[in-house]
Amino acid sequence: MEYVLTGATLIDGNGGAPLENAAAHVVGERIAWVGGMADLPREALDAEQIDVSGKWLLPGLIDAHIHICYNGSESVFALLEKPRDDLVLEAVDICRRTLSHGVTTVRDVGxxxxxxxxxxxxxxxxxxxxxxxxxxxxxxxMTGGHAHFIAREADGPDEMRKAAREQIKAGADLVKLMATGGTATPGQDIHASQLTVEEISAVTEVARMMGRKVAAHCHGTGGIRNCMLGGVDTIEHGTYLDEETADMMVENGAALVLTLGAGNPDLESYPLSPVQQADAERRKPMIEQGIKQIRGTIALARGKGIFLGIGTDAGGNPLAPHNFSMARELELLVDNDLTAMEAISIGTRNNAAVLDMEDDIGTVEAGKYADLLLLKSDPLVDIRNLRDIAAVVKGGKKVWG
Ligand SMILES: [Zn+2]
Known part of the structure; x- marks a missing residue:
């Protein structure tokens, strides 16, 4: 497989000015060359030329926080009642849909x-x-902790070590901890810390020995502090980040993976089922408070220079369907005063680093996988144009459009 995409406006994921009239030479699964049409190397001339002028060429989006096995429109309890085969088959559909929405890589954290x-x-x-x-x-x-109904419950450093090793044995690339309460678990206080520093440290130690990173769900400040003392690599959500914990994150080189749609669900672009309506009603005060809080958290994190990633939490609760959720996530970054270009770079280049995949994905550059998104309209003019997809390419192969 070898071809050249010609004439697109290139937004390469690095955050620089877009390059008009660009070309990308794809050989096999990877990008061999990318640049201005005028500089197209001689060896690219023999390959098939595919005219994509009038389109915008971006790296495939990366969702750094997803739950691909849950549909995000029913309660998790209802899903757990279903036969396993039903979950598998629906998840197959979610995989296909996620890809068709321009998301070529995901990090599943549950x-x-x-x-x-x-x-x-x-x-x-x-x-x-x-x-x-x-x-x-x-x-x-922890026993009875956030999302305990789907979790491996563990208490004390020894059990935590075993729980982490079990996940790695099953094929995990990273370990996910629940360090505070969460809104998706009825009756929990999101400010309550749920793991001790000793428990967290036990997990980061064994994960590191096996070359894995540790991600931790945290809303409350105490949980973030415990995670930084325990050496966690990525804080998921991070709602109540404060000055002190922000400084700790910078010192540790930890990343903050924001999940804006989880706290600000899209209640307009699809009809809500009775289950979803009830969930929206139950979580309304938390959602309103969260939207206000996260604006300050983003400003603080950016001011301190914390490395930002972004994920949808799609599947994580009944108001998080797999419905252009990554596009919406970047829209919410723009609503929180980032430029469209900054939002795109976080959802591509930064997320690749969060996944330890920056050598392979995240930007449109020579040597990386040809994971590409072609848009019909300019996402810098309106970030919602991320939904206006002409084609999705994964590993050089057109998989949608
Ligand atoms: Zn989640």
Missing amino acids: GEQYIEMGLRRAIDRGFIEGPRMKLSGRVIS
Whole structure:
């Protein structure tokens, strides 16, 4: 497979000015060359030329926080009642849909019965269409902790070590901890810390020994502090970040993976089921408070220079369907005063670094996988144009459009 995409406006993910009349030479799964049409190397001239003038060429989006086994429109409790086969088949559809929405890589931070491991194998073998995957396996929570109904519950450093090793044994690329309460678990205080520094440190130690990173769900400040003392690599959500914990994150080189749609659900672009309406009603005060809080958190994180990633939390609660969720996530970054270009770079280049995949994905550059998004209209003029997709390419192959 060899071809040249010609005439597009290139937004390469690095955040620089777009390059008009650009070309990308794809050989096999990877980008061999990218630049201005006038500089097209001689060896690219013999390849098939595909005219994409009038289109915008971007790196495929990366969702750094997804739950691909859950549909995000029913309660998790209802999903857990279903036969495993039903979950698998619906997850196959979610994989295909996620890819068709321009998301070529995901980091799943909470799976179900290791279905996600099977999905990854099926995708890698070409049986089904879906994004590249980094997976955490089951989340690890304290007994009765956040999302305990899907978690591997563990208490004390020894059990935590075992729980982490079990996930890695099952094929996990990272380990996911629940360090504070969460809104998706009825009756929890999101400010309450749920793991001790000793428990967190036990997990980061064994994860590091096996070359894995540790991600931790945190809303409350105390949980973020414990995670920084325990050496966690990425804070997920991070709602109540403060000055002190922001400084700790900078010192540790930890990344903050924002999940704006999780706290600000899209209640307009699809009809709400009775289950969703009830959930929206129950969470209304938390959602309103969260939207206000996160604006300050983003400003603080940017002011301190914390490395930002972004994820959708799609599937994580009944108001998080897999419905252009990554496009919406970047729209919400723009609503929080980032430029469209900054939002795109976070959702591509930065997220690639969060996934430890920056050598392979995240920008349109020579040597990386040809994971590409072609848009019909300019996302810099209106970030919602991320939904106006002409084609999605993964590993050089057109998979949608
Ligand atoms: Zn989540």
